[in-house]
Each structure stands twice: as structure tokens, then as C-alpha cells.
Amino acid sequence: MTAPHIALPILDFSLFRGTAEDRAAFVDDLRRVLHDDGFFYLSGHGVPKDLIAALVAASKRFFALPLAEKLKIEMVKSPHFRGYNRAGFERTRGAQDWREQIDFNTEGTARTIGPDSPGWARLFGPNQWPEAVPELKEIVLSYQAQVTAIGIDLLKAIALALGQPEDAFAPVYEPQPTQLLKLIRYPGRDVAQSDQGVGAHKDGGLITILLQDEVPGLRVQTVDGRWIDAPPVPGTFVINTGELLELATNGFVRADVHDVIAPPPGVERFSFAFFLGARYDATIPVLPLPEDLRGLERGLSVDPLNPLFREVGQNHLKSRLRSHPDVAQAHHADLLAELAEAVPA
Numbered sequence: 001m002t003a004p005h006i007a008l009p010i011l012d013f014s015l016f017r018g019t020a021e022d023r024a025a026f027v028d029d030l031r032r033v034l035h036d037d038g039f040f041y042l043s044g045h046g047v048p049k050d051l052i053a054a055l056v057a058a059s060k061r062f063f064a065l066p067l068a069e070k071l072k073i074e075m076v077k078s079p080h081f082r083g084y085n086r087a088g089f090e091r092t093r094g095a096q097d098w099r100e101q102i103d104f105n106t107e108g109t110a111r112t113i114g115p116d117s118p119g120w121a122r123l124f125g126p127n128q129w130p131e132a133v134p135e136l137k138e139i140v141l142s143y144q145a146q147v148t149a150i151g152i153d154l155l156k157a158i159a160l161a162l163g164q165p166e167d168a169f170a171p172v173y174e175p176q177p178t179q180l181l182k183l184i185r186y187p188g189r190d191v192a193q194s195d196q197g198v199g200a201h202k203d204g205g206l207i208t209i210l211l212q213d214e215v216p217g218l219r220v221q222t223v224d225g226r227w228i229d230a231p232p233v234p235g236t237f238v239i240n241t242g243e244l245l246e247l248a249t250n251g252f253v254r255a256d257v258h259d260v261i262a263p264p265p266g267v268e269r270f271s272f273a274f275f276l277g278a279r280y281d282a283t284i285p286v287l288p289l290p291e292d293l294r295g296l297e298r299g300l301s302v303d304p305l306n307p308l309f310r311e312v313g314q315n316h317l318k319s320r321l322r323s324h325p326d327v328a329q330a331h332h333a334d335l336l337a338e339l340a341e342a343v344p345a
């Protein structure tokens with residue numbers, strides 16, 4: 001088998017943590033990549049190999065459990081959109097995604113909800129942890145902490161690349177960013193009822209840190225509309241910028257459309273997607289880019305079927321309600337009515 005062609009750039013994060021000269025070189029490369037590509041591989045990230053191996057192995061143990069065991073933590077039991085979903089139970093633009101997954105977010109306690117609480121206040125709460133794979137909790141919390149630290153460092157590098165002070169994004173993520181982590185298994189095309197592993201979409205947060213196991217399937221749409229493959233490269237993460245960064249930079253930073261094609265019959269694919277997002281009560285400002293970069297802003301592409309809100313909590317809640325109609329019906333029917341008014345079908 002020949003090695004897959006790697007079309008996306010690879011950046012070495014150890015440079016950003018190195019000498020002043022290395023750091024400046026990393027930031028220069030990053031500026032170009034953010035504008036031209038929106039997606040890149042990150043090597044030299046420093047997350048221990050053992051922790052990654054433990055996460056992959058524990059996740060595979062979970063997905064190999066009998067369905068009844070996995071359903072003990074089914075997402076529909078959680079008003080906070082945490083837990084397990086069977087393949088075909090999540091939707092992108094209304095069409096079924098053929099992947100099973102567990103969603104975790106920042107471990108917390110539910111807020112008391114009153115008539116004046118914003119809808120997004122319902123998103124805070126505890127995760128659901130599988131009793132049958134008890135080690136998963138410690139591994140997930142430790143991995144989540146590691147990728148959060150990388151994401152925050154990357155946001156500092158991005159701020160510098162945009163001619164801002166390195167803490168320019170701190171007001172939207174401090175003291176507690178959202179930390180959505182999805183452990184994902186894509187069954188082969190013998191099980192999937194279409195080739196949609198996950199349908200074409202942009203990620204909604206600030207930055208996504210994706211760990212791929214061994215099977216390819218991720219595709220990215222380039223600025224000229226072509227689709228390119230982003231196969232796994234050992235020792236790297238795939239990084240992509242989300243819609244909040246596109247909003248903050250008036251489109252200087254690309255948030256690329258991407259999808260996942262279901263694997264061939266009999267083959268399963270595993271991936272681990274971490275979405276670092278802003279605080280739910282934050283509003284995304286437009287950064288004052290330096291003159292030379294401002295000339296390269298692309299503006300925002302407005303999709304009437306998927307309006308983007310600068311209010312982070314409202315944005316995130318909208319995407320959760322649409323992706324998980326079963327959870328929405330079971331716990332948030334009142335919010336669905338409001339959403340229908342805001343976004344005509």
C-alpha cells in the first residue's frame with residue numbers, strides 16, 4: 001500500500017514553545033495556514049502517547065459492549081446533551097449521520113432553571129460515565145485537560161498571528177471554556193444506511209482538535225471548492241478553526257466545510273473530536289485586524305438555514321437542539337418552539 005498523499009500543511013507545535021525565533025516562524029506559518037487552509041496537522045503537541053493509547057483502547061472497549069449496556073448512558077437521559085448516541089441518531093442538516101458516539105463536556109452540576117434563565121443554562125451539568133468501563137472517566141478527564149491546554153495555547157498563537165496581544169481571546173474563554181469531547185465510532189458501509197459518516201458542516205466553536213485512529217474518511221473542502229482527503233498522520237492532531245473564529249475575524253480565518261465518508265464494509269473507523277468553545281455567556285467581538293490583514297478579510301457567508309449568532313450560548317444551544325432532536329423533544333420542547341420561530345423551516 002502506498003502512503004496516502006497529505007495535502008494539508010503540517011505545523012510543529014514544539015516551535016511555538018521554543019526560542020523567540022522559532023515562535024515567530026510558527027506564528028508566520030500559522031497566519032498563512034489560517035487564511036488559506038483553515039485545516040492543518042499539528043505535530044510536536046506533547047500529549048503523552050500512553051494517554052492517547054489509553055483513550056483509544058478504553059473507547060474501543062466501550063463501543064464493543066452490548067447495545068443494552070451502551071444505552072444505559074444514552075444521551076436522551078441527559079437534558080445537558082451528554083452521553084451515548086446510536087448510529088443514525090444524530091443529524092447534520094436533517095440527514096442521519098452513521099456514527100455512534102459518546103459526548104462529554106465540562107464536568108459540572110446542573111443549574112437551577114427559572115423562567116428568566118437563558119436556554120443555554122440547561123447545557124451545564126454532569127456527564128454520564130459508563131459503569132462497564134470505569135477507567136474511561138479518569139482517562140477522558142485527563143485527555144480533556146491536555147487538549148484544552150493545547151487549544152488555549154493555539155488561541156494565543158492565533159491571536160499573535162492576527163497581530164493581536166496573545167491574550168486577545170481570553171475574555172471569551174476565561175475562566176471556563178466549553179470542552180466538548182466526542183468519542184466516535186463509524187461502522188462500515190454494511191451497517192451504515194448511506195455513505196454519510198457525518199454530513200458536510202463547519203464546526204461551531206473556536207478550535208477543534210481531532211485525533212484520528214488508523215482509518216481515513218475525513219474530507220475537507222478547500223477555498224476553491226475542491227474536496228481533499230485528510231487521512232490520519234501518526235503522532236499528529238488535525239486542527240481546524242470553527243465558526244466563532246470566522247466571526248471574530250470577519251472571515252480572514254477560514255472555518256472549512258468538512259465531512260466523513262463511512263468506511264468500507266466490515267471496516268470501522270474511530271476518531272476523537274475535541275471542540276474548544278467560548279463561555280456560553282460570551283459574545284464574540286470582531287477583532288481590529290491590522291491594515292494588511294484587513295484587506296484579506298473575506299466577510300461572512302450567511303446561510304439563512306443556519307444563522308450564526310455572536311451570542312455563544314444561543315449558537316451552541318441551537319446546534320445541540322438540531323443535532324439531537326430526540327433529546328430536544330424529551331427535555332426542551334419549549335425551546336424547540338422558540339427555535340422554529342427564529343429559523344423558519
Ligand SMILES: O=C(O)CCC(=O)C(=O)O
Nearest residue numbers: 184198203218260271273
Ligand atoms: O470524525 C472525524 O474525523 C471528524 C468529525 C467531525 O467533523 C465532527 O464531529 O465535527
Ligand SMILES: [Fe+2]
Nearest residue numbers: 201202203258
Ligand atoms: Fe466537524
